[in-house]
Structures are given as C-alpha cells and as structure tokens.
Amino acid sequence: MTDVNTQAGASVTIPPMVLAEQVSKSFGSNEVLKSITLEVKRGEVMCLVGPSGSGKSTFLRCINHLEVLSAGRLSVDGELIGYREANGKLYEMAPKEAARQRRDIGMVFQRFNLFPHMTALQNVMEAPIRVKGLPKAQVEQSALDLLARVGLAERANYYPAHLSGGQQQRVAIARALAMEPKLMLFDEPTSALDPELVGEVLDVMKGLAKSGMTMIVVTHEMGFAKEVADSLVFMDGGVVVEAGDPDEILTNPQHRRTQAFLSKVL
Amino acid sequence: MPIKAIKLRHPWRMVFAVLLVVIFVSVVVDAALRPAYDWPAVGKYLFDRRISQAAVVTLQLTVYSMVIAIVLGVILAVMRLSPNPVVKSLAWFYLWIFRGTPVYVQLTIWGLISLIYSSIDIGIPFMDPWVSFSTNAALSTFTIAIIGLALNEAAYMAEIVRAGLLAVDRGQEEAATALGMSWSQTMTRVILPQSMRVIIPPTGNEVISMLKTTSLVTAVPFSFELFTRSRDISAETFNPIPLLIVASIWYLFFTSILMVGQHFLEKRFARGVGDRQPDRKDAVGTGTGTLTGVVPVVDSGQPSVIAPPRQDDPPANPGGVK
Numbered sequence: 001m002t003d004v005n006t007q008a009g010a011s012v013t014i015p016p017m018v019l020a021e022q023v024s025k026s027f028g029s030n031e032v033l034k035s036i037t038l039e040v041k042r043g044e045v046m047c048l049v050g051p052s053g054s055g056k057s058t059f060l061r062c063i064n065h066l067e068v069l070s071a072g073r074l075s076v077d078g079e080l081i082g083y084r085e086a087n088g089k090l091y092e093m094a095p096k097e098a099a100r101q102r103r104d105i106g107m108v109f110q111r112f113n114l115f116p117h118m119t120a121l122q123n124v125m126e127a128p129i130r131v132k133g134l135p136k137a138q139v140e141q142s143a144l145d146l147l148a149r150v151g152l153a154e155r156a157n158y159y160p161a162h163l164s165g166g167q168q169q170r171v172a173i174a175r176a177l178a179m180e181p182k183l184m185l186f187d188e189p190t191s192a193l194d195p196e197l198v199g200e201v202l203d204v205m206k207g208l209a210k211s212g213m214t215m216i217v218v219t220h221e222m223g224f225a226k227e228v229a230d231s232l233v234f235m236d237g238g239v240v241v242e243a244g245d246p247d248e249i250l251t252n253p254q255h256r257r258t259q260a261f262l263s264k265v266l
Numbered sequence: 267m268p269i270k271a272i273k274l275r276h277p278w279r280m281v282f283a284v285l286l287v288v289i290f291v292s293v294v295v296d297a298a299l300r301p302a303y304d305w306p307a308v309g310k311y312l313f314d315r316r317i318s319q320a321a322v323v324t325l326q327l328t329v330y331s332m333v334i335a336i337v338l339g340v341i342l343a344v345m346r347l348s349p350n351p352v353v354k355s356l357a358w359f360y361l362w363i364f365r366g367t368p369v370y371v372q373l374t375i376w377g378l379i380s381l382i383y384s385s386i387d388i389g390i391p392f393m394d395p396w397v398s399f400s401t402n403a404a405l406s407t408f409t410i411a412i413i414g415l416a417l418n419e420a421a422y423m424a425e426i427v428r429a430g431l432l433a434v435d436r437g438q439e440e441a442a443t444a445l446g447m448s449w450s451q452t453m454t455r456v457i458l459p460q461s462m463r464v465i466i467p468p469t470g471n472e473v474i475s476m477l478k479t480t481s482l483v484t485a486v487p488f489s490f491e492l493f494t495r496s497r498d499i500s501a502e503t504f505n506p507i508p509l510l511i512v513a514s515i516w517y518l519f520f521t522s523i524l525m526v527g528q529h530f531l532e533k534r535f536a537r538g539v540g541d542r543q544p545d546r547k548d549a550v551g552t553g554t555g556t557l558t559g560v561v562p563v564v565d566s567g568q569p570s571v572i573a574p575p576r577q578d579d580p581p582a583n584p585g586g587v588k
Binding site: 099105176 | 448
C-alpha cells in the first residue's frame with residue numbers, strides 16, 4: 001500500500017492497481033497457480049515471463065475474472081474481483097456486476113479475437129455503444145482517434161480478414177482502449193505474429209506505457225521487458241520464482257530456474 | 267512467352283454430351299406431344315383462382331411454421347448448451363420425441379387434439395380456470411397445421427443452430443466478455459451473427475423442404491394448400507395428371523425464388539470471411555465500366571491503345587453526316 005500525505009496532512013491510503021494475495025487456481029486435480037502474491041502499482045508496467053504452462057496466462061485471466069480463483073483474494077483498484085464482501089462473508093457476484101468490473105480492465109489476446117463480421121471501426125465502437133450506451137456519433141469520433149493512435153486510420157473500414165496480424169492486434173488494442181480502462185492486460189500479444197510484424201505492435205504498447213497506463217504483459221519479448229517494464233516477474237510451475245527490476249533479473253538472475261530459462265530465450 | 271502446345275482432345279466428352287442432348291430433346295418433344303399430359307388443361311389451371319389461392323396458403327404455411335420453428339430452434343439450441351442439466355435434458359427430450367416420430371403421424375395426432383383435450387384452460391392447476399376455450403373453437407385446422415409443422419421442424423432447426431453456435435471460436439465469447447458485454451449481448455451481437463454463416467445454408471434447405479412438407483397437412487385434415495387443392499379439383503375433372511403438373515410448377519417457382527433469396531443471405535453473412543479481396547465500404551462502385559488499357563491485337567506491329575472516352579471529345583460521326 002502507498003501512503004500519501006494530502007495537503008490537509010491526513011494520510012490517505014491509495015490501493016495498488018492490482019493486489020493478488022495467495023491466489024491459487026486448479027483445473028480438477030491440476031494445480032496451475034500455487035499461492036501467488038503480487039502487487040502492481042498505478043502506472044506500473046509489469047512483464048510476466050516464464051516457460052509455457054507456468055501459469056502466467058491463467059493468472060492474467062484471473063485478474064478480469066475470465067477464470068474463477070480456487071483460493072486467495074484478488075482486487076483491482078481496491079475492489080475485490082468476482083465477489084462482494086459483507087460482514088466478513090464473501091458473496092458470489094451476479095454476472096452483471098462481474099461485467100461492470102471487466103469494463104475497466106482491457107484485455108488483448110494472443111489470437112487477437114477481433115469480431116470478424118465487423119470492420120475495424122465497428123470492432124472499436126461495439127463495446128462503448130452496447131456496454132456504456134454512449135451516443136454513436138461521439139463513439140465514432142473517439143474510435144477514429146484511437147485507430148489513428150495505433151496508426152490505422154486508413155484501415156478503419158477494413159474487415160479483420162483483410163488486415164495483417166500486426167494490424168489486427170493493433171485494432172484489438174484500440175478496441176480495448178475504447179472502454180477507457182484503468183488497467184490493460186496483454187496475453188502474449190506478439191506470439192502469433194510473423195517476426196517482422198512484432199515491432200509495430202510493441203511500438204504501440206511502448207507508447208501506451210509512456211502515457212502512464214498500468215499494464216500487465218505476458219510476453220516472451222525480453223527486449224521489450226528490458227526497455228519498457230518497471231518490474232519483471234518470472235513464473236514457473238505455478239509459482240513466482242523471481243520478481244524485481246527487469247535489468248537486474250535479466251542480467252543477473254539469482255535463481256537457477258530463471259538462469260536456465262533466460263539462457264534459452266536471450 | 268506463352269506456352270504453345272496442342273491441346274489435349276477429349277473426344278468422349280463430346281460424344282457423351284451429344285448423346286445426352288439427344289435423349290433430353292426427345293423426352294421433351296415426346297412429352298409435348300403426348301395427350302395424357304393434356305398441356306391445354308395445364309395452361310387452363312395454372313392460373314386458376316383456386317390454385318393460385320392454394321399457392322398463397324402453401325406459402326403462408328411455410329413462412330409461419332418456419333418462423334416459429336427457427337425461434338423455437340434457437341431457444342432449444344441454447345437450452346442444449348446450457349450448464350443447467352434439467353434444461354439440457356428437457357431440450358434433449360423434445361428432440362427425441364419430435365425427431366423420432368414421422369411428421370405425418372404427428373400431424374394426424376395434432377388433428378385429433380380436440381379428442382384428447384376437449385378444452386383449453388388457463389389458470390392455476392387444480393383450481394377453477396380463469397379462461398376456458400373449446401379446443402375446436404380456438405384452433406382452426408390452419409392453426410393446427412402450422413403448430414404441427416413448426417414443432418416438428420423446431421427439432422431439426424435446433425440441431426442446425428447448435429452446430430452453428432459451436433462453430434464459432436471460443437475466443438470470440440472471451441473477447442466480448444472481457445469487454446464487459448453481457449451474455450445476451452455476446453450472443454446477439456457476436457456469436458449468433460457469426461454462426462449465421464454456418465446456419466443459413468442448411469436452413470435454406472429446411473425452408474425448401476418445408477414448402478414441400480406442407481403437402482402433408484392433409485393429415486390434419488387441412489385441404490386448402492396446393493397439393494390437396496389440386497387433388498380435389500382433379501377429383502371433379504377426372505384428369506389428375508395436368509393438375510399434378512400445375513402443382514409442381516408452382517412448387518418449382520417458389521423453390522427457385524427461395525434459392526435466389528438464400529444466395530443473397532449467404533453473401534450478406536459471409537462478409538469479413540470467405541473473400542480475400544480488400545473490401546472497403548467506400549470502395550464499392552468506383553469501377554467506371556469503361557475498358558481502358560492496352561490490348562494486344564494479332565498481326566499488328568504495335569499494340570492498340572483504347573482510351574477512355576473524354577467528355578470534351580466530339581462524337582466521331584456527329585449526326586451521321588459524312
């Protein structure tokens with residue numbers, strides 16, 4: 001927790017953007033996450049790295065309640081995810097409330113998951129119109145601005161099938177940003193891309209990080225982690241093996257498993 | 267340099283095609299001359315009022331029962347995919363009954379409904395009903411025919427819709443959920459529109475099939491649709507064959523229209539997939555229809571150039587005066 005002294009002198013506690021306390025997740029008898037405790041501050045860019053099957057994507061999906069926790073507590077911006085707490089008891093959230101929480105958390109997927117029957121512009125406009133109920137004209141203007149921001153103003157009326165992978169992923173980022181989220185989750189955003197297209201997506205993400213967005217990025221791009229991330233978390237076998245400053249971990253990993261992993265990917 | 271080679275000949279193709287054309291033409295000529303077909307009678311009854319009214323009734327039966335069947339089918343398909351085991355089994359049971367018995371038998375049973383349930387009561391069970399109708403008065407044979415056809419068809423539509431829903435990538439639902447869309451928004455805005463591409467071709471098939479199945483409602487008994495009507499007329503004229511041809515022409519006319527409609531629906535829901543050409547909305551209709559460019563002409567030293575007609579060019583031969 002961060003303590004901030006306001007001008008009045010009173011100490012107000014600002015909750016971290018994401019606070020995970022002993023988060024566990026099992027699929028049947030398979031325990032994918034084992035008591036993860038993590039904190040992401042406002043404006044922080046955290047990179048989650050690790051071998052496949054280490055639980056990084058599952059952890060990301062727990063944050064916006066696409067996966068339900070088996071144990072532990074997870075809160076975003078001080079608000080418990082998926083549950084309401086009253087009188088020391090937890091109450092499961094109605095789908096409507098869970099949907100309200102997800103509005104403020106943007107997610108970008110490995111396989112883009114753009115809506116193929118809508119143009120790039122319609123993809124970006126869909127959620128603000130349907131979920132927030134904003135007027136169409138206003139949404140269209142800000143959607144065009146967002147597409148310009150990811151460098152795709154010219155492609156607004158193209159269907160996803162007519163865009164390259166990198167362009168699709170940039171539309172997907174614009175689509176998530178259209179909901180004006182306070183937190184962005186990236187689930188291996190460049191893993192499904194041709195190597196030559198990775199750069200354009202990372203550039204957009206760098207710009208986003210510079211603008212002060214809180215981001216959690218599951219990635220294999222160590223260069224990006226080194227350049228942009230404020231913190232790096234190495235996961236393996238469902239546990240956090242090492243966490244801290246990216247430069248330090250990447251150049252001087254303390255743990256043997258981190259060393260073994262980095263020696264293969266760097 | 268284009269390849270210059272003597273084309274492979276297919277002599278048997280030619281022989282076969284000629285043979286088929288000869289057979290086809292002789293069948294047509296024979297049919298035209300055969301008195302049993304009674305072509306003058308076909309012409310006379312084709313636009314007979316009773317027949318054209320029956321054609322409209324057939325179309326009504328098809329449209330009403332298909333609309334109900336599609337709505338019910340979507341509901342049943344969603345029920346089958348529900349996590350609730352009771353809801354799921356109920357949908358399965360419905361399918362088992364309505365797909366497992368012949369539609370002709372079902373229509374006959376529906377026709378006898380007033381023997382089974384003499385009145386329709388609305389109210390709380392085991393209490394005096396608020397409203398009560400006599401079944402015979404409440405349900406005309408037309409209504410019963412639609413109910414019978416629709417409930418049977420719904421079972422088939424449910425399977426078609428279910429296949430369509432399952433064909434949509436799971437990532438689509440996740441993406442919509444992650445954006446904060448509700449389940450019903452996800453279904454109506456994301457999943458259903460995409461499943462349409464899979465649902466429409468077999469549904470078109472079902473509509474065409476339904477148009478023909480309407481001829482079975484004589485089991486209800488309902489007798490104002492195309493087939494039963496033409497049978498009734500021929501029972502008076504003792505001349506069944508031309509009336510069967512008349513009915514067939516009407517059925518063919520409707521199925522042809524339906525096929526055209528299906529083609530356009532498929533095109534509409536295939537947007538974004540299936541075509542690889544850049545398909546910007548604002549790029550539609552920019553072609554001028556004028557041939558321009560360079561066309562090689564055989565034995566000419568230079569390629570001829572065709573220029574687009576210019577506005578300010580005078581016509582080559584104004585007024586036809588030399």
